Amino acid sequence: xxxxxxxxxxxxxxxxxxxxxxxxxxxxxxxxxxxxxxxxxxxxxxxxxxxxxxxxxxxxxxxxxxxxxxxxxxxxxxxxxxxxxxxxxxxxxxxxxxxxxxxxxxxxxxxxxxxxxxxxxxxxxxxxxxxxxxxxxxxxxxxxxxxxxxxxxxxxxxxxxxxxxxxxxxxxxxxxxxxxxxxxxxxxxxxxxxxxxxxxxxxxxxxxxxxxxxxxxxxxxxxxxxxxxxxxxxxxxxxxxxxxxxxxxxxxxxxxxxxxxxxxxxxxxxxxxxxxxxxxxxxxxxxxxxxxxxxxxxxxxxxxxxxxxxxxxxxxxxxxxxxxxxxxxxxxxxxx
Amino acid sequence: xxxxxxxxxxxxxxxxxxxxxxxxxxxxxxxxxxxxxxxxxxxxxxxxxxxxxxxxxxxxxxxxxxxxxxxxxxxxxxxxxxxxxxxxxxxxxxxxxxxxxxxxxxxxxxxxxxxxxxxxxxxxxxxxxxxxxxxxxxxxxxxxxxxxxxxxxxxxxxxxxxxxxxxxxxxxxxxxxxxxxxxxxxxxxxxxxxxxxxxxxxxxxxxxxxxxxxxxxxxxxxxxxxxxxxxxxxxxxxxxxxxxxxxxxxxxxxxxxxxxxxxxxxxxxxxxxxxxxxxxxxxxxxxxxxxxx
Amino acid sequence: xxxxxxxxxxxxxxxxxxxxxxxxxxxxxxxxxxxxxxxxxxxxxxxxxxxxxxxxxxxxxxxxxxxxxxxxxxxxxxxxxxxxxxxxxxxxxxxxxxxxxxxxxxxxxxxxxxxxxxxxxxxxxxxxxxxxxxxxxxxxxxxxxxxxxxxxxxxxxxxxxxxxxxxxxxxxxxxxxxxxxxxxxxxxxxxxxxxxxxxxxxxxxxxxxxxxxxxxxxxxxxxxxxxxxxxxxxxxxxxxxxxxxx
Numbered sequence: 001x002x003x004x005x006x007x008x009x010x011x012x013x014x015x016x017x018x019x020x021x022x023x024x025x026x027x028x029x030x031x032x033x034x035x036x037x038x039x040x041x042x043x044x045x046x047x048x049x050x051x052x053x054x055x056x057x058x059x060x061x062x063x064x065x066x067x068x069x070x071x072x073x074x075x076x077x078x079x080x081x082x083x084x085x086x087x088x089x090x091x092x093x094x095x096x097x098x099x100x101x102x103x104x105x106x107x108x109x110x111x112x113x114x115x116x117x118x119x120x121x122x123x124x125x126x127x128x129x130x131x132x133x134x135x136x137x138x139x140x141x142x143x144x145x146x147x148x149x150x151x152x153x154x155x156x157x158x159x160x161x162x163x164x165x166x167x168x169x170x171x172x173x174x175x176x177x178x179x180x181x182x183x184x185x186x187x188x189x190x191x192x193x194x195x196x197x198x199x200x201x202x203x204x205x206x207x208x209x210x211x212x213x214x215x216x217x218x219x220x221x222x223x224x225x226x227x228x229x230x231x232x233x234x235x236x237x238x239x240x241x242x243x244x245x246x247x248x249x250x251x252x253x254x255x256x257x258x259x260x261x262x263x264x265x266x267x268x269x270x271x272x273x274x275x276x277x278x279x280x281x282x283x284x285x286x287x288x289x290x291x292x293x294x295x296x297x298x299x300x301x302x303x304x305x306x307x308x309x310x311x312x313x314x315x316x317x318x319x320x321x322x323x324x325x326x327x328x329x330x331x332x333x334x335x336x
Numbered sequence: 337x338x339x340x341x342x343x344x345x346x347x348x349x350x351x352x353x354x355x356x357x358x359x360x361x362x363x364x365x366x367x368x369x370x371x372x373x374x375x376x377x378x379x380x381x382x383x384x385x386x387x388x389x390x391x392x393x394x395x396x397x398x399x400x401x402x403x404x405x406x407x408x409x410x411x412x413x414x415x416x417x418x419x420x421x422x423x424x425x426x427x428x429x430x431x432x433x434x435x436x437x438x439x440x441x442x443x444x445x446x447x448x449x450x451x452x453x454x455x456x457x458x459x460x461x462x463x464x465x466x467x468x469x470x471x472x473x474x475x476x477x478x479x480x481x482x483x484x485x486x487x488x489x490x491x492x493x494x495x496x497x498x499x500x501x502x503x504x505x506x507x508x509x510x511x512x513x514x515x516x517x518x519x520x521x522x523x524x525x526x527x528x529x530x531x532x533x534x535x536x537x538x539x540x541x542x543x544x545x546x547x548x549x550x551x552x553x554x555x556x557x558x559x560x561x562x563x564x565x566x567x568x569x570x571x572x573x574x575x576x577x578x579x580x581x582x583x584x585x586x587x588x589x590x591x592x593x594x595x596x597x598x599x600x601x602x603x604x605x606x607x608x609x610x611x612x613x614x615x616x617x618x619x620x621x622x623x624x625x626x627x628x629x
Numbered sequence: 630x631x632x633x634x635x636x637x638x639x640x641x642x643x644x645x646x647x648x649x650x651x652x653x654x655x656x657x658x659x660x661x662x663x664x665x666x667x668x669x670x671x672x673x674x675x676x677x678x679x680x681x682x683x684x685x686x687x688x689x690x691x692x693x694x695x696x697x698x699x700x701x702x703x704x705x706x707x708x709x710x711x712x713x714x715x716x717x718x719x720x721x722x723x724x725x726x727x728x729x730x731x732x733x734x735x736x737x738x739x740x741x742x743x744x745x746x747x748x749x750x751x752x753x754x755x756x757x758x759x760x761x762x763x764x765x766x767x768x769x770x771x772x773x774x775x776x777x778x779x780x781x782x783x784x785x786x787x788x789x790x791x792x793x794x795x796x797x798x799x800x801x802x803x804x805x806x807x808x809x810x811x812x813x814x815x816x817x818x819x820x821x822x823x824x825x826x827x828x829x830x831x832x833x834x835x836x837x838x839x840x841x842x843x844x845x846x847x848x849x850x851x852x853x854x855x856x857x858x859x860x861x862x863x864x865x866x867x868x869x870x871x872x873x874x875x
Contacts, residue, residue, distance in 0.1 A: 054437055055437075056441065056444075058379075058444065103616065104616075104619050104620065107619060109436050109437075110436070113377070113379075114377070114379070114619075115615070115616060117570075117612075118567050118570075118571075118612035118615045118616050119612075121563075121564070121608050121612045122608075122609050122613055124608075125606060125608045125609035125612075126609065128605060129605055129606060136605070187736050187737075187740075190733055191733075191736070191737060193724060193725060194737075196437075196724070197721075197722040197723050197724050197725065198723075200684060200716075200720060201722065201788075202733065203684070203705050203708075204682060204705075204708060204714060204716070205705075205708065205733045205734040205737060205788060206705050206709055206734055206737035206738030206741060206792055207705055207733065208703075208705050208737075246563060250448050253441055253444065257441055261437075286456075288452050288456055289452075291452050292448075292449060292452040292456065294448075295452060296449055298441060298444075298448075299442055299446060299449065302438045303428045
């Protein structure tokens with residue numbers, strides 16, 4: 001399937017999803033739906049640097065929360081429409097990603113990973129001590145009563161603000177997946193794969209490894225920042241502990257590892273699966289059990305099925321079976 | 337603030353920092369072995385330390401044991417645990433040459449699993465120990481010496497010194513130092529590198545039993561505390577230069593002093609940023625550390 | 630050496646802490662030449678290759694390639710200038726097929742140079758041609774882990790050739806291979822040289838080096854101790870002394 005067709009299919013799928021939620025389900029479901037979509041974006045973004053390029057980022061929470069706090073900070077100065085806030089949140093996190101990469105990507109991958117952990121804690125400490133955004137007490141974010149444009153129509157379309165947030169995150173998810181897929185099948189994707197497989201050999205083959213790694217870090221960070229920008233409106237109240245929750249890091253690593261590292265469908269499937277598991281565990285026992293299950297699954301898959309569910313499906317020949325019945329056409333196809 | 341008060345605070349903070357640094361050395365020595373010598377990025381090490389702290393807590397509550405005595409008792413258990421973890425790591429990752437991404441993910445998962453298991457077993461409340469010396473304090477002018485930091489400092493120094501002697505004087509110890517530099521030579525001496533690494537990693541985790549005991553003597557413990565230590569440990573190891581014990585100790589004390597002074601003058605909420613900030617700066621400017629190779 | 634040298638190495642030095650790996654290494658390679666680089670284990674041959682290609686930075690001395698100073702340039706830029714190398718221990722891209730392995734240099738070196746770019750169709754053709762050259766075309770959709778040692782070496786060379794180099798440095802490409810496998814690689818390198826590629830061969834297998842090289846450079850303990858015609862160099866008493874016991 002060509003990339004242009006994919007964008008079209010994804011857009012249609014998104015509209016179908018939204019319409020189903022809006023017309024068939026009670027409004028409550030938009031809340032957990034938002035979380036799943038957020039998770040999909042974070043996992044897909046992480047995988048661009050992680051699965052495609054081979055550099056593990058433990059600091060998802062930092063990039064995510066910086067997007068959220070950009071919203072809070074800007075709100076105190078001038079009210080801006082949410083899409084603009086997302087772009088700005090993405091810009092901030094993208095710049096931070098670039099900066100971190102610039103400082104540490106010349107070193108071994110392990111040092112980069114440790115640096116991202118350090119970044120998460122430093123960012124959290126800085127925010128916690130910054131009174132302007134509420135410090136450790138947190139800050140309120142009041143959902144706007146009116147939309148920036150087409151107010152009347154949008155109020156008819158979205159029964160409440162959460163539905164609007166859901167829709168925005170749906171659009172972002174489509175963008176993230178589309179970006180990931182187009183990278184995957186491009187010259188850039190080959191460069192990333194070469195770096196992941198053997199960075200020295202990639203460099204010797206002419207791949208500008210530092211430049212590509214910086215690109216991956218920046219794009220990945222920017223997407224995470226964009227995912228974080230709406231968070232204050234979703235929660236209506238944001239404090240550093242929830243914004244910088246280390247669980248974001250575990251989940252954004254576990255989803256691609258469990259789903260599959262080399263393709264966009266891995267993080268997608270992993271995110272949906274893990275959300276269900278965690279919700280089930282939280283409802284049956286407690287949220288701590290949810291995190292425990294994710295951690296155990298992460299370790300289990302790393303040890304037993306390093307190529308994730310997608311890899312397992314390929315090994316069992318499922319991709320050929322599905323291709324034989326022509327559905328879905330390109331989901332499991334290996335890269336060329 | 338007048339100069340005399342400033343000076344008093346500074347001296348006090350420096351003394352605190354040195355004691356803290358001694359404790360940090362015990363916290364980091366395990367990673368100095370696993371990362372500095374074996375090249376295994378065990379970011380789950382802090383979780384083992386917290387595990388050690390809870391083990392000491394249980395021994396204290398159920399058996400009335402002093403935490404440090406409890407650490408001695410737990411040594412073989414932690415050693416075996418470390419050997420088991422290494423064996424898994426070797427079978428799954430080292431043999432396949434997959435260390436980088438999956439190894440990191442493995443230890444990250446382990447970090448979480450240990451932390452959440454502790455939460456499920458003990459809850460999120462702070463736990464502390466009752467030992468005779470926990471509440472004794474000696475003051476010498478501006479220098480404030482609570483025994484609950486002095487005792488860990490002393491035992492920590494002894495621990496690190498003992499390890500250094502072990503590594504430089506015994507056959508196994510020298511084999512461990514050799515395996516980090518030249519596997520082939522080791523094999524030619526008919527020493528199994530895997531066995532040596534297993535022993536080394538076992539020792540690495542065994543030190544966590546002690547570090548955990550020190551931790552719960554110094555302050556009350558709760559399961560999520562491990563995360564604050566990741567940055568400290570790696571900052572110390574990188575700053576001190578991988579593979580160098582004296583460098584690591586110097587870096588530990590330096591970090592302790594800087595943290596303590598920051599805490600005294602800028603407030604404790606800035607402490608976490610100190611170690612991680614030091615780490616970022618070191619990685620950016622001088623990754624080989626103070627005495628690195 | 631006249632100004633025509635393709636590779637010009639002057640007084641190259643490299644230290645690791647207190648250990649001197651290379652010191653005062655000076656030599657030049659003319660376009661189209663076949664040079665053999667030999668020396669006992671640990672003499673610094675691989676370090677020299679790494680310094681030439683940019684994987685390591687030399688502390689002293691300079692390297693000029695095709696008339697341009699390359700000191701400080703990262704490896705990928707040197708490859709784009711026309712310097713290619715194969716690794717002593719093959720480093721294939723494990724998750725990619727053989728065809729994709731060879732595609733990387735086409736995408737990132739050939740297409741990154743000034744001049745006409747290869748179209749996707751041409752790239753596909755070129756991949757197949759390169760694999761045909763080393764006899765691996767039938768397996769172009771397989772992964773490197775399915776290959777034997779000698780096939781991996783051939784893939785290494787194919788990948789180096791994909792970058793359309795002016796200079797190819799073959800780092801112990803024949804180590805551990807059987808007699809006929811050595812002949813295979815030797816034939817390949819001779820063919821490449823016939824197409825105009827300058828080749829520096831680093832080897833321990835003396836019959837291969839002797840039959841292939843027009844000139845021999847000998848490295849011992851980080852220094853060059855001989856540089857000349859193979860027959861003369863092998864009679865040089867210093868060289869003989871260095872090799873006693875080998």
